[in-house]
Amino acid sequence: MLDLKLEDIDGILVRYNVALEKEMTPDEAAEELYPKDELIYPIAKSIYEGEEDDVVDGLKAAIAAGKNPIDLINDALMVGMGVVSQLYDDGIIFLPNVMMSADAMLNGIEFCKTQTTEVPEPKGKVVCHVAEGDVHDIGKNIVAALLRAAGYDVVDLGRDVPVDEVIETVVKEKPMLLTGTALMTTTMYAFKEINDKLLEKGIKMPFACGGGAVNQDFVSQYDLGVYGEEASDAVKIADFINANGTEIEKLREEFHKH
Amino acid sequence: MVQKYTSMAYAKADDMLFGNAKFPVKAGLGLEIGAGYATPELNYAPRPQAGKSKDKLVKEYERITTDAMARMVQIGAPSVVLETEHVEQMSNNPDWGAAVAHAQKTIMEEYHDEYGIKCALRHTIGDIREDRDYLQLRGDKYNTFMEAFEQCAQNGADLLSVESMGGKEVFDYSILRNDTAGILFGIGVLGSMDMEMVWSDIAAIAKKNGVVAAGDTDCAQANTAMFIAGGLLDKNLAHTIAIVARAISAARSLCAYEAGATGPGKDCGYENTIIKSISGVPIAQEGKTSTCAHSDLMGNLTMQCCDLWSNESVEYHGEFGGTTVQCWVESLAYDCSMMNTSLKLGKAKDLRDILALSDKYRDPQGYVLAYDNAYRVGEAIAKDGSDNYLRAKNAAVECCNIVEEGIASGKLRLTRFETNALAKVKADLEALTDDSNKFMSDCLTRFKEEVAVFRPENYGL
Numbered sequence: 001m002l003d004l005k006l007e008d009i010d011g012i013l014v015r016y017n018v019a020l021e022k023e024m025t026p027d028e029a030a031e032e033l034y035p036k037d038e039l040i041y042p043i044a045k046s047i048y049e050g051e052e053d054d055v056v057d058g059l060k061a062a063i064a065a066g067k068n069p070i071d072l073i074n075d076a077l078m079v080g081m082g083v084v085s086q087l088y089d090d091g092i093i094f095l096p097n098v099m100m101s102a103d104a105m106l107n108g109i110e111f112c113k114t115q116t117t118e119v120p121e122p123k124g125k126v127v128c129h130v131a132e133g134d135v136h137d138i139g140k141n142i143v144a145a146l147l148r149a150a151g152y153d154v155v156d157l158g159r160d161v162p163v164d165e166v167i168e169t170v171v172k173e174k175p176m177l178l179t180g181t182a183l184m185t186t187t188m189y190a191f192k193e194i195n196d197k198l199l200e201k202g203i204k205m206p207f208a209c210g211g212g213a214v215n216q217d218f219v220s221q222y223d224l225g226v227y228g229e230e231a232s233d234a235v236k237i238a239d240f241i242n243a244n245g246t247e248i249e250k251l252r253e254e255f256h257k258h
Numbered sequence: 259m260v261q262k263y264t265s266m267a268y269a270k271a272d273d274m275l276f277g278n279a280k281f282p283v284k285a286g287l288g289l290e291i292g293a294g295y296a297t298p299e300l301n302y303a304p305r306p307q308a309g310k311s312k313d314k315l316v317k318e319y320e321r322i323t324t325d326a327m328a329r330m331v332q333i334g335a336p337s338v339v340l341e342t343e344h345v346e347q348m349s350n351n352p353d354w355g356a357a358v359a360h361a362q363k364t365i366m367e368e369y370h371d372e373y374g375i376k377c378a379l380r381h382t383i384g385d386i387r388e389d390r391d392y393l394q395l396r397g398d399k400y401n402t403f404m405e406a407f408e409q410c411a412q413n414g415a416d417l418l419s420v421e422s423m424g425g426k427e428v429f430d431y432s433i434l435r436n437d438t439a440g441i442l443f444g445i446g447v448l449g450s451m452d453m454e455m456v457w458s459d460i461a462a463i464a465k466k467n468g469v470v471a472a473g474d475t476d477c478a479q480a481n482t483a484m485f486i487a488g489g490l491l492d493k494n495l496a497h498t499i500a501i502v503a504r505a506i507s508a509a510r511s512l513c514a515y516e517a518g519a520t521g522p523g524k525d526c527g528y529e530n531t532i533i534k535s536i537s538g539v540p541i542a543q544e545g546k547t548s549t550c551a552h553s554d555l556m557g558n559l560t561m562q563c564c565d566l567w568s569n570e571s572v573e574y575h576g577e578f579g580g581t582t583v584q585c586w587v588e589s590l591a592y593d594c595s596m597m598n599t600s601l602k603l604g605k606a607k608d609l610r611d612i613l614a615l616s617d618k619y620r621d622p623q624g625y626v627l628a629y630d631n632a633y634r635v636g637e638a639i640a641k642d643g644s645d646n647y648l649r650a651k652n653a654a655v656e657c658c659n660i661v662e663e664g665i666a667s668g669k670l671r672l673t674r675f676e677t678n679a680l681a682k683v684k685a686d687l688e689a690l691t692d693d694s695n696k697f698m699s700d701c702l703t704r705f706k707e708e709v710a711v712f713r714p715e716n717y718g719l
């Protein structure tokens with residue numbers, strides 16, 4: 001086989017990822033972000049490491065030292081997950097780490113719940129689904145996992161969800177945000193139907209839409225639509241709603257980048 | 259009867275070339291695939307509204323077929339394959355798929371009769387074996403699935419394909435968690451088992467109807483990994499893990515040919531160069547001409563050993579230069595013309611190397627799939643060819659070795675993140691048993707517990 005000389009390669013292609021890689025290792029970057037409290041630190045670190053058992057051990061120790069289990073959800077589990085989310089947003093760690101941390105955190109929340117009769121206060125409820133006729137659900141799974149990781153209560157309707165089931169669920173659960181994922185040009189039209197049926201019922205709420213087939217122009221065609229490109233935008237949209245309210249125009253200003 | 263490959267079709271990597279397969283395949287109207295020339299393979303999708311009724315759908319495919327065939331004769335292309343990837347309605351209602359195949363073939367016959375253009379029609383049946391929450395690989399839908407192949411074969415389809423989904427439920431869970439054993443189990447074990455069943459049946463249908471059982475692709479898994487991995491700057495999955503999944507997928511997609519398929523393999527099977535090295539079947543590939551459907555990091559490289567050159571899929575609508583199918587089939591045809599010219603001039607190996615080298619060092623995926631390295635992965639598979647698990651594991655290990663050598667040469671440059679991910683997969687692989695029965699029982703126990711939607715009965719387990 002012919003081959004290129006080492007020095008010729010850069011003129012043919014540029015590995016921008018290599019050129020731009022951060023100096024700091026992920027572990028070092030995480031270390032800088034952990035809370036210093038000696039009971040909280042090990043919990044946050046175990047979340048970052050995705051070690052479910054260590055998370056529970058850390059929680060047990062903190063509870064034994066007098067911490068309230070429900071407070072630990074916000075003060076330790078969420079803080080640890082916050083470290084993970086920030087590192088992901090900064091491009092320092094990758095999605096599988098986030099997924100494993102999220103599993104560890106959810107496991108920790110379940111454990112805290114078993115230690116008390118108090119009920120934790122989630123940041124808000126979000127209903128997620130994949131459009132009717134569409135089975136491509138990996139993007140939606142990522143969206144749901146990131147939302148849960150950020151402290152939202154997620155009702156995951158799964159894939160290939162009939163329009164009416166989405167409407168019924170929204171009526172029943174009264175979420176702050178509905179998300180839809182579609183990867184096929186043939187299935188994304190369900191979003192328009194959902195939009196129309198929600199409006200018919202007088203429900204005016206943000207409907208975040210994404211997935212391979214979906215684009216900003218399409219989503220802008222119906223009143224409730226807010227387009228998100230990356231799974232992490234779903235979290236940003238929910239956070240934005242908590243901070244600034246549900247006005248679709250404002251959301252579009254913030255998230256419609258094209 | 260499933261006959262496993264335990265040796266290589268080619269004595270050395272350098273013997274592999276585009277437009278040439280060790281075992282060419284005759285199909286359709288005067289076409290021979292892999293017999294010394296490359297042929298464009300056009301793939302398209304109907305506009306969304308066209309799926310509303312059978313009549314509308316048939317009309318849409320008639321327009322697509324006529325447009326494409328007309329453009330081929332307008333520019334003097336000697337041969338073409340049309341690939342219809344079923345929309346769900348066409349496989350769930352086998353008579354729809356059959357009506358489309360018949361309509362398309364009728365038009366293709368007219369063009370063949372009038373102009374002598376060599377052509378064939380591939381139908382890729384949708385893998386409809388699932389209900390909303392679970393895969394249903396062996397349930398009620400299996401009969402409809404097979405009926406779809408049968409009716410298409412009877413009504414004009416020359417090449418039968420599918421993008422089968424076995425193992426996907428375990429894979430989907432594992433790939434988002436860097437779970438090496440799960441990736442290996444989903445693709446290499448469950449995927450292979452399902453393919454052996456499906457392809458034995460498809461091959462029998464093809465034989466009965468005098469058509470070609472063409473081949474499969476691990477779109478459902480290896481391409482999912484490739485898409486999640488994305489571009490150089492994406493942060494969703496290490497590209498070193500994506501290429502390990504790809505290497506494993508070669509061991510899986512090979513099962514079609516072991517169960518009676520003869521090629522050409524499906525375009526989106528980026529594992530096809532590896533498969534060609536072992537089996538000698540002709541392959542379809544896609545690359546820079548499938549940017550209408552997705553982005554990848556090896557747009558030229560994939561052309562290196564292709565027999566059919568494809569655009570993956572484009573929605574049918576108008577462009578400045580004609581309809582989309584006309585624009586894309588024309589691009590494909592000019593690429594083929596370039597390959598065929600190089601073959602005639604005795605320069606084909608140079609062109610092959612130029613294509614491969616232009617992407618080889620861009621990313622670990624292209625590096626391993628470059629034909630010289632792909633051949634090595636092929637050898638690792640053939641070495642333990644009769645054990646689905648071991649050969650898949652071998653492929654994964656060899657893939658890691660190849661990437662490590664690339665890094666050591668200084669030519670393949672990876673981020674620390676990528677090299678760490680590679681080290682982790684390699685360590686995971688080294689810790690795995692060599693006993694396929696033990697691997698099976700370990701994985702069954704673990705994934706039954708961890709993956710809520712995993713149903714062993716889908717695999718007869």
Ligand code: B12
Nearest residue numbers: 135136137139181184185210211212228231384478551571
């Ligand atoms: C993997 C895959 C499959 C797998 C799906 C596995 C699974 N569990 O999901 C399988 C094999 C099952 C499959 C089947 C089919 N597929 Co498919 N598939 C793909 C592929 C290769 C990758 C999709 C993927 O997983 N991407 C990775 C994920 C992570 O990306 P994502 O979902 O877009 O999500 C990201 C963002 O969009 C965002 N996001 C997602 N949702 C949301 C929501 C919100 C609110 C926000 C903010 C963000 C957000 O977050 C994610 C990460 O950032 C694409 C190719 C492509 N170009 O996309 C084809 C593709 C989508 N498939 C296609 C087709 C045609 C099919 C089939 C019909 C094939 C057939 N003939 O059987 C069937 C469909 C069956 C059905 N009824 O749905 C076509 C669709 C064409 C069209 N009409 O538009 C594509 C585009 C391939 C092509 N170019 O032809 N497929």
